[in-house]
Amino acid sequence: MKMGLLDFLLGPDINRGVEDWRNAPGAVLIDVRNVNEYRGGHIPGSINIPLDRIDSVTKKVKDRNTEIFVYCLSGSRSGQAVRRMKQLGYANVVNIGGINRYKGKIEV
DSSP states (O other): OOOOHHHHHHOSOHHHHHHHHHTSTTOEEEEOSOHHHHHTOBOTTOEEOOGGGGGGHHHHOOOTTSOEEEEESSSHHHHHHHHHHHHTTOSSEEEEEEGGGOOSOOBO
């Protein structure tokens, strides 16, 4: 996929990422914002593992080959989480960006 300047500046398209997650059987969607942010509204079906506790992903997602899609508010924390999860041995993890650009349903 070719990225344009706008894509580079805005980061990943969370709407496309959520669609990819929904189309991947057995995949996991992780919101790495803090607990209060998550409670304030999150993508239905996501699980909350705050960035400062990302190492606990090993308890929630045992199979390190599971497809994992990660988001936060803007895409910054999710990028950090993806890097850490790759260090932990997760092979199929992707930063899908920030919920601030999400156009779908939000659950509280």
